[in-house]
Amino acid sequence: MSGSDVVITGLGAITPFGVGAAAVRQALLERRTAFASSAPTMDAMPPLEPFLSARVAESAASTVLGKKGLRAVNPESQLFIAAAQLALREAGVDSAHLDPTHIGLFAGTVRGGLDEYLRYHIESLVWGMHRVSATRGPNTGFNAPASHGSIRLKLQAANMTLSSRTAASLDAISQGADFIRKGRARFILAGGIETFSYAAADALHADGQVPSGPPRPYDAQRGRPVPGEGAVVLLLETRENAQARGAKILATVGAWSTAFEPAIRGASVAAAGVRSLKGALSREGIEAKGIGAIFSSAAGSVETDAAEAQALGEVFGPALSETPLCAVKGTAGEWDGASGALQALAAVQTLAEGVLPPTAGTESVDPALPRMRIPKEPLAGTYQRALVHVLDPSGRSSTLILRGAEG
Structure with a gap:
């Protein structure tokens, strides 16, 4: 194996x-x-x-x-x-x-x-x-x-x-x-x-x-x-x-990367996000534009949402405004240790069914943040790769890339 x-x-x-x-x-x-x-x-x-x-x-x-x-x-x-x-x-x-x-x-x-x-x-x-x-x-x-x-x-x-x-x-x-x-x-x-x-x-x-x-x-x-x-x-x-055994395959597990930067200030938290995002993309052997959808950990926090947006903006660049993003915590709330699994679940379902969920609670994206594409309605598409990103206010970040059933 x-x-x-x-x-x-x-x-x-x-x-x-x-x-x-x-x-x-x-x-x-x-x-x-x-x-x-x-x-x-x-x-x-x-x-x-x-x-x-x-x-x-x-x-x-x-x-x-x-x-x-x-x-x-x-x-x-x-x-x-x-x-x-x-x-x-x-x-x-x-x-x-x-x-x-x-x-x-x-x-x-x-x-x-x-x-x-x-x-x-x-x-x-x-x-x-x-x-x-x-x-x-x-x-x-x-x-x-x-x-x-x-x-x-x-x-x-x-x-x-x-x-x-x-x-x-x-x-x-x-x-x-x-x-x-x-x-x-x-x-x-x-x-x-x-x-x-x-x-x-x-x-x-x-x-x-x-x-x-x-x-x-x-x-x-x-x-x-x-x-x-x-x-x-x-x-x-x-x-x-x-x-x-004839099982239905829902998704394929791709590259994973984790990083930690002491949360002395918001920039340090964002730096952890940048490291884990870049690490996962590098191990997957793709650039940010190869990601079809982002499942972020934004939960409505003034500081941590800004740090995650900053990290995504630095890594994705102009592609961030074109890559649809879903923040599931707008619907489900902050689940702390279980949040990443919830995000992964949503990513797997999107890859399997070809429809990205909207983000609840987001009506007007903060203009101080990098430009992001956050749909307000379900978005149908051909999603081959989804990126799941977690950024904790402590300065801990993990990124997992998931692929479609065919890998």
């Missing part, structure tokens, strides 16, 4: 738009958001003032997995396992009938297990250790979703959790593809999971970062990102393996 093309044959998603990747696709095409005023709660902690966010229905995971065996599994892990199961189903793979050493699971997350960690300690302090169940211990780490997923789905080839800020799930997909290329697994389930936790909501209140309205990526009137949550998982395998 070493050196073979890595392809994507399955997509799974549990999101504020419903169960399945098709629900995400429809919402993006319609610019239909799921934002509502709400706030997470936690026993023995003061209630938080509700604000705008995009939340997943509490029953979403159980509609896929049923309720048996989920009591000791935290919400993040339930959503991630359900998304992984959906990806397997779409690809026509039954993990129960595979050699478990042939399939692995890679997850990207920033806050996985954080609320369980807080709840574990709060309950022990408020009510005493006799009220704390030892079965909840495994839910308190970042690696809980990947670990629970591997146990439930009986996967033994590999288990990895990445927490590289908003680049985490895109890095998980890219690392998973490298794992396949090296012949270390037959299949890798890779993606991301994030829930809008009590701790995250409390931090936004404390930092004065509560959004006052819907996100407006790159818009002249943009303010702050709006938090969201969800799980997205892609199934990766070699082209030869997919063809041998």
Whole structure:
């Protein structure tokens, strides 16, 4: 298997738009958001003032997995396992009938297990250790979703959790593809999971970062990102393996590059974007004009949107005004560690179906930014390559190029 093309044959998603990747696709095409005023709660902690966010229905995971065996599994892990199961189903793979050493699971997350960690300690302090169940211990780490997923789905080839800020799930997909290329697994389930936790909501209140309205990526009137949550998982395998079992190939995984520049100032953040963008294009062996569509990480932040636009402008030059761009967070909100997987999902669907989704919330692009082409309606076209770019305000950036099914 070493050196073979890595392809994507399955997509799974549990999101504020419903169960399945098709629900995400429809919402993006319609610019239909799921934002509502709400706030997470936690026993023995003061209630938080509700604000705008995009939340997943509490029953979403159980509609896929049923309720048996989920009591000791935290919400993040339930959503991630359900998304992984959906990806397997779409690809026509039954993990129960595979050699478990042939399939692995890679997850990207920033806050996985954080609320369980807080709840574990709060309950022990408020009510005493006799009220704390030892079965909840495994839910308190970042690696809980990947670990629970591997146990439930009986996967033994590999288990990895990445927490590289908003680049985490895109890095998980890219690392998973490298794992396949090296012949270390037959299949890798890779993606991301994030829930809008009590701790995250409390931090936004404390930092004065509560959004006052819907996100407006790159818009002249943009303010702050709006938090969201969800799980997205892609199934990766070699082209030869997919063809041998008659699977439908959705897209091909191309070059990946990552970079980091300390976020001392906006220019440093933009420099990280430039490095990862140039690195991916160089490894792909193409110029920027060879990209058919861009899936950016803009979420409506004044500073980070500007830094990403600056990086794209420096690398793409005049081609940026001609290359259509989609910022999915205008519809879905900021998913932190799961954002890259959401962007990749949208890119795969665009390559497979030939229609780029519009960007919700962007009405008038900030004239101070480089000129960009951001469609307000679905845009049909022949898309051979899509570029997925993540830029985190910390100065972390990752870029992944995806190709069409034929590679």
